[in-house]
Amino acid sequence: xxxxxxxxxxxxxxxxxxxxxxxxxxxxxxxxxxxxxxxxxxxxxxxxxxxxxxxxxxxxxxxxxxxxxxxxxxxxxxxxxxxxxxxxxxxxxxxxxxxxxxxxxxxxxxxxxxxxxxxxxxxxxxxxxxxxxxxxxxxxxxxxxxxxxxxxxxxxxxxxxxxxxxxxxxxxxxxxxxxxxxxxxxxxxxxxxxxxxxxxxxxxxxxxxxxxxxxxxxxxxxxxxxxxxxxxxxxxxxxxxxxxx
Numbered sequence: 001x002x003x004x005x006x007x008x009x010x011x012x013x014x015x016x017x018x019x020x021x022x023x024x025x026x027x028x029x030x031x032x033x034x035x036x037x038x039x040x041x042x043x044x045x046x047x048x049x050x051x052x053x054x055x056x057x058x059x060x061x062x063x064x065x066x067x068x069x070x071x072x073x074x075x076x077x078x079x080x081x082x083x084x085x086x087x088x089x090x091x092x093x094x095x096x097x098x099x100x101x102x103x104x105x106x107x108x109x110x111x112x113x114x115x116x117x118x119x120x121x122x123x124x125x126x127x128x129x130x131x132x133x134x135x136x137x138x139x140x141x142x143x144x145x146x147x148x149x150x151x152x153x154x155x156x157x158x159x160x161x162x163x164x165x166x167x168x169x170x171x172x173x174x175x176x177x178x179x180x181x182x183x184x185x186x187x188x189x190x191x192x193x194x195x196x197x198x199x200x201x202x203x204x205x206x207x208x209x210x211x212x213x214x215x216x217x218x219x220x221x222x223x224x225x226x227x228x229x230x231x232x233x234x235x236x237x238x239x240x241x242x243x244x245x
Contacts, residue, residue, distance in 0.1 A: 025138070
């Protein structure tokens with residue numbers, strides 16, 4: 001066994017846990033509304049020291065990957081030229097407690113979902129009810145992974161999200177579900193980056209319906225869905241394997 005980023009992992013880099021020890025996982029993307037199996041507590045709250053951005057490839061096609069969120073260390077983000085030049089101090093999400101008897105199964109489930117450049121980290125999670133911080137596991141797509149995209153023009157990003165569709169579904173659904181899930185956590189849990197992209201996407205779709213869309217369906221032009229050769233997922237379990245944040 002070895003320790004990486006404060007996490008015990010095996011030789012293959014997978015999460016290693018004691019069968020007698022519970023653990024908590026922090027979700028800041030789809031895990032907010034699509035929880036992991038076998039949790040017995042779900043707590044809204046936040047982490048600090050990070051910025052949430054739609055800067056990770058996923059949910060699209062090989063030629064036009066979609067985008068999902070990842071966390072960027074705030075100090076690194078501050079060194080970048082981001083059109084969304086402000087970010088809340090708190091990254092809101094949910095923490096889930098996995099009971100000891102299910103830790104091995106859930107650890108294996110999360111390892112299956114560990115794709116597209118995400119790696120295991122730990123961070124303190126602050127429950128919204130003011131109780132003591134909890135040490136939570138979190139998956140992060142760090143800037144050194146091949147699927148990390150980095151800063152993008154917000155309008156082009158919204159257009160790309162609106163067009164992308166892959167085995168996990170429509171990329172626009174992921175964005176709008178995330179906006180809705182964040183708004184439901186707390187009066188202060190909104191994220192301006194997510195809200196702005198959602199507003200831009202809705203405006204793109206309004207233009208499409210009114211016949212004002214421009215271009216021929218390419219990213220940055222018209223807004224039809226990107227064609228793809230992926231088969232639709234056949235079960236919730238198969239879809240869940242591609243989501244872990």
